[in-house]
Each structure stands twice: as C-alpha cells, then as structure tokens.
Amino acid sequence: MSTPRRWWKTLIGLALTGVMLFPVYWMINVSFTRDRDMRRSPPSWFPVDGTLDGYRAVLDQQLPYLGISLVVGLGTVVLTLVIAAPAAYSLAKLRPRGGGALSFALLIAQMVPGIIMAMGFYAMYLNLGVLNTLPGLIVADTTLAVPFAVLILTTFMSGIPQELLQAARVDGAGAVRTFRSIVLPVSRNAIITVSLFAFLWAWSDFIFASTLDSGGDHQPITLGIYHYIGNNNQQWNAIMATAVVASIPAAVLLVIAQRYVTAGVTAGAVKD
Template identity: 55%
Template sequence: MVKQRLRTAIAIVLLALMLFPVYWMLNISLLPNGGTLPESLFPSNPTLDGYVTAIHDQGQNLVTSLLVASGTVVVTLVIAAPAAYALAQFRFRWINWGLLTILICQMIPGIVIANALYTLFESIGLLNSIPGLIIANTANAIPFGILIMRSFMMSIPSSIVEAARVDGAGLMRSFVSIVMPISRNSLITVGLFAFLFAWSDFLFALTMSTKGQITPVTLGIFTYLGVNVSQWNAVMATAMLASIPAIILLVIAQRYIAAGATGGAVK
C-alpha cells in the first residue's frame, strides 16, 4: 500500500513537471499587460485579448499548417502502407537491402534533406508552396511510417489474405479490404506521428518558404517574436492555439497506438 501511494505521488509530481510549460503558456496568454511573469498562480483579471490578436495575426498560418499536416498524413499513408506490406509479407532477396536503405534514409539529418529538396524545388517551381512543404515533410515521415507499419503487418496471418484470394479477390482488393482494416491501429499511429512531424516542423518551413507567402505556424511564431516581444500574451496565445490540435489528436488516438494490429482479426 505504501509503495503504491509512493508511486502515485511520484507520478503526480512528474505529471506536474511535464504540464508546467502548458500552465505557464496559458497563464501568460490570459494576462492583460503582455508581460512574461505571472502576477499570481492564476490571473486575477484574465483577458482574451492575446487570443484575439493571435487569431488575427496567425489565423492564416494555423490554416496553412493544418493543410500541410493533413496533406502529409494522406501522402505518407498512401505510400508507406503498401510499401510496408510488401516488405512484411513478400519474400524477395532484396528485402533486407531495402530495409537497410530505409534505415539509412531515416538517419539522414533533416538539414541535409532540406538543402537537397531546396535545390530540387527551386528548379521545378515548388518553393513557397503548400505542395512543396507536403512533399518535404512526407520525405521525412515515410521511412518512419514504413518501419512502424511493417512491424505491425508482419504479425498479420497470411491465411486471412489467402482466404480472400481464394474467394476471388485480387491482390489490391485483398490489401484494401483485408489488410488495411486489420492494420487500422498502425495506420492511426503512423498518421498521428506524420501529422505531428509536419505540424511541428520548423526546418523545412524555414528552408522552403523564402518569400513569406506560405508561412506555417511554427515559422509564424518565430517571426512573431521579432515584432511582438512586448506582447507575450499574444505569443503564448499563439503557442496555445498551436498546441490544441496535437493535444486533441493524442487524446483521441492514444488507445489505438498501444493496441495490437491484429486484435480481433482471428477468432
């Protein structure tokens, strides 16, 4: 009993430490004077002026980040899911070399990928565009997605797919109708992380947005600090607004992340 209470107390302390930055952002965002030091544990005269300013100045940037992150999720899943299934179920001599190549791609520093993509995008006209940012973030998310989904799909019993093939389903039909529903948990996991990668991206946004025409919220906060250092309530309000989609997605998808890929598939 004593050990259980001690563990609970330690967990509460660790949770409080992890949530303290969120509390600090929320507290500062509600201050009327735009300072960086809260007057009390909770604002005595809270105001939403910071959020009004943040939505007015950064609303378009939030929409841009949402479009980029959503597009990254779609493209990542469309490419990574069949690739992961092929690497998990098919038996070819080059599979191990393919996995090694994916691991090497995962280890390449982001700045190297950004510089290479900048040269390519400049020549094909994808700089300062939402499709360009989607492709850049997808290049970073696909290797991760393949490795995660492959580990899930390796546990899918081949008898399920073979039964569908016997019933007349083609390879693509079997993949879409059988493999994809069974792999729902892995798809949600990869989609969530792909969204978070793109939503929190700063490096690609800074490299690919040279004219300020397309500005994700991370880059918007960075440039926002230069002109609003005296309005920290607006800066923190922007940070709070940028945190809301990630928090919502994590709360909704947390039960899928830890679940098994074939849970309930075979009775």
C-alpha cells in the same frame, strides 16, 4: 503493497508531473497575462485578472497560418499513406528479393539530419520553381514520416495471419484486391498511429517551413510563431496564446489516442 503506500506514490507522481508540466502551465498562464503585468516582478502565478487579448490576436492574425498547417498536415498524412502502405504490404507479405535492402535504406533515411534534407530540397526546388508552394512543403514534410510509417506498417502487417490472405487468393482475389479489401481494413490501428504521427510532425515542422516556404504567401503556424517572436518582442501573451493553440493537435492526440502514441514511440526501440 498496502493502500496508503500506493497513495503516497500517487502524491509523488502528481508532484513530479507538476514539475514536468510547469513550462506548459506557464505558457498557458502567460497567454492570459495582461501586457502591463507581463514584466511585473514577481510574476503573477495564476491568471487572475487575466485577459483574452492574446487569443483575440490569434483570431485576428494567426488563423490563416493555422489553416495552412491543417492543409499541410492532412496532405502529408495522405501522401505518406499512399507511399508507405503498399510498400509495407509488399515488404511484410510479398517479400520480394531485395526487400531487405530497401528496409535497410529506410532505416538509414530516418537518420539523415533535417538541415541536410532542407538544403538539398532547397537546391532542387529552386531549379524546379516549387519554392514557397504548398505541394513542395508537403512533399518535404512527408520525408519526416515515410520511413517511420513503412517500419510501423510492415511490423503490423507481418502479423496478419497468412491463412486470411490465402483465403482471399482461393476466392480469386489478386494482390491488389487482397491489399485493398483485407490488408488495409485489418491494419486500421497501425494506419491510425502512422497518420497521427505524420500529421503531428508536419504540423510541428519548422526547418522545412523556414527554408522552403519562408517567402511564400501561405505559411504554416510554426512560421507564424517565429515571425511573432522576431517582430513584436513585447506581446508575449499573443505569442504564448498562439503557442497554446498550436499545441492543440498534440493535446487532442494524447487524449484520444494515447495507446497509439505509446505504440509509436516504442516501435523503433523495443521489439515484441
């Protein structure tokens, strides 16, 4: 294809991306808009004469929420890996009888709508007295990631050469040693993918937060934004500034780990 034609496609591509990302731009634009300009018609298209009031409000009011989300996200990653990695190793390499049924159960588990899980967890947590606690929220959030994590890790670990594991066995390593000193280090990339998604899903979770943690002292950022929308309908620069800050993990993820993201998105749908 000739060079001018390719650049022409780049122009179209830029235009399409611009249209697609307009809401994101608008979120950023509104986050800098002054209160008095908020309802101006026509709206200001660029944040000239902007304000940092929205971000000041974030610093004043939303930092605790962000901190909680960070804790919940990291907790979800750790718990997800602790449960999913050994399971994946077993399903991929030890292949016990009944492993197929377990994989099937995990596929089904992925399809359960969040509202059903939320209601069941609510009933269960109420009796256990762990409503509005962080460990409770973390456990619930892991259900968003564990089935996905096992599927990704199993696929990856199946590709580890059998010779590598046999060499370890000859050297006298048991299953646990093999898992810890060979399988886990070799699976680094898949573990990163899984961790990133588990973090992002826990960070973004709204349904578990709003059902299981809505009365808690420690609430995540999704509830921070939700209360904002409910309480002060007028301060949209503060709401959008919080939204911008809440988007940072997604942006970071995309910049530093794009190929892991793509791998994660396609893992469920496309077989190599």
